Amino acid sequence: LLFPFAGVIIGCLTVALTISIMEGMEYTIFTKLKNISFPGKISNISLRNVDEIKEYLTKRQINFQDGIEDQVMLMKGGDFRLVTIHGIEKFTVFKETVLNSNLMEEDPALRQSGLYIGRSLALKLDIILGDTLVIALPNHINLFTGLPMKRKIIVSGIFELEILDYDQQHIFTQLNKLNDFLPDTQHYLYLDEGLQNNFITELKEEFPGIRYKFWEDDHSSFISAMKLEKFTYSIIGFLIIAIAGFTLMSMMSLSVIQKVPQIGILRAIGAKRMVIGKIFIFQAIVTSIISSTIGIFLSLVVIQLDVRYNLIRSLFPGGLFFDFPLILDQQYIVMIMAISVILLILAGIYPSLKAASLDPVQAIGYQR
Numbered sequence: 001l002l003f004p005f006a007g008v009i010i011g012c013l014t015v016a017l018t019i020s021i022m023e024g025m026e027y028t029i030f031t032k033l034k035n036i037s038f039p040g041k042i043s044n045i046s047l048r049n050v051d052e053i054k055e056y057l058t059k060r061q062i063n064f065q066d067g068i069e070d071q072v073m074l075m076k077g078g079d080f081r082l083v084t085i086h087g088i089e090k091f092t093v094f095k096e097t098v099l100n101s102n103l104m105e106e107d108p109a110l111r112q113s114g115l116y117i118g119r120s121l122a123l124k125l126d127i128i129l130g131d132t133l134v135i136a137l138p139n140h141i142n143l144f145t146g147l148p149m150k151r152k153i154i155v156s157g158i159f160e161l162e163i164l165d166y167d168q169q170h171i172f173t174q175l176n177k178l179n180d181f182l183p184d185t186q187h188y189l190y191l192d193e194g195l196q197n198n199f200i201t202e203l204k205e206e207f208p209g210i211r212y213k214f215w216e217d218d219h220s221s222f223i224s225a226m227k228l229e230k231f232t233y234s235i236i237g238f239l240i241i242a243i244a245g246f247t248l249m250s251m252m253s254l255s256v257i258q259k260v261p262q263i264g265i266l267r268a269i270g271a272k273r274m275v276i277g278k279i280f281i282f283q284a285i286v287t288s289i290i291s292s293t294i295g296i297f298l299s300l301v302v303i304q305l306d307v308r309y310n311l312i313r314s315l316f317p318g319g320l321f322f323d324f325p326l327i328l329d330q331q332y333i334v335m336i337m338a339i340s341v342i343l344l345i346l347a348g349i350y351p352s353l354k355a356a357s358l359d360p361v362q363a364i365g366y367q368r
Contacts, residue, residue, distance in 0.1 A: 008287070010244075011240035018236075019234055020327055022226070023329070026226055027327055028324040030223070033163060035097060035098045039193050040193065040195055040214055040215065042189040045189065053207055053210070065088065065190050069085060071084055071138070079124075082138070087175040088172065088175055089190075091173065109156075114154045115154065115172070116157040119160040133154075134152055245343040246347060249350055253350065263276060274356070276358075285341065303328060
């Protein structure tokens with residue numbers, strides 16, 4: 001019975017570590033995405049009711065700030081890239097909470113007046129701190145020159161977020177640098193927290209035409225892909241447990257054959273069929289509980305070692321793009337153990353039925 005015992009341990013360890021790694025990656029990535037794209041956005045705001053919307057949010061104690069974003073051409077010399085520029089009212093707070101931990105370079109003298117771009121974009125356009133770049137609106141032509149509207153702006157910071165395309169296709173600056181440059185139709189209200197669905201409905205009824213977007217809406221495909229990946233890898237671990245359960249069924253069936261005379265004696269002295277079946281079911285339950293507990297315990301040990309010694313980074317040097325914690329919530333521990341117990345109980349049903357159905361007279365005289 002050591003084979004199924006070891007199989008369940010390995011299976012539980014695999015599932016637990018897979019889930020903890022994926023949960024840690026999701027937490028780190030999703031936190032970054034939530035902070036950089038703001039928990040909620042209100043857009044399609046008309047100039048005539050923007051003050052009313054702000055007053056409406058203020059009365060309900062919802063923190064917000066003005067923002068603006070649009071696609072622009074970022075140019076240096078003859079090189080250019082189409083990127084999304086974000087103008088943020090409380091840019092200093094945004095930079096300290098979101099960009100500071102990911103800043104590669106910064107010019108302190110230009111903090112309040114410059115542009116912050118991703119490292120990948122800087123490398124492609126050969127940009128360094130202090131460079132003067134040109135941003136142009138490809139969809140807005142100057143009627144007098146026939147050329148796109150342009151503005152010069154200085155690079156004051158280079159960041160490396162290492163998520164999606166933010167390092168290549170998103171740039172950030174103060175709102176007041178873009179207020180009289182980008183069209184008013186690109187005006188946003190950035191919210192510090194997501195709104196409840198009932199409040200969103202109420203807001204849209206009060207101000208028809210506005211649009212509300214959660215941070216997840218901008219990254220729905222990516223979020224779905226990560227959750228599918230976590231589910232797929234977890235299934236592999238549960239398959240290991242299922243194989244261990246099949247092995248347990250084989251071992252217990254063999255055990256029934258080996259113990260036929262003893263089962264016959266038990267039946268002869270009055271043991272009921274249900275009692276005989278319970279013996280093997282109990283064996284399956286004990287095996288599953290002990291082995292799954294050991295598997296979970298080993299997983300928690302690995303998680304603690306990672307907290308203290310950065311174990312995952314040591315095992316896979318150069319293979320991880322960013323640091324993330326291992327997270328294993330109690331609900332996943334309960335789920336893993338419950339599925340393990342269920343699979344092994346199902347594996348023990350056939351041997352228990354086989355043992356319970358033996359005829360006591362024939363079983364006592366059984367010759368192997």
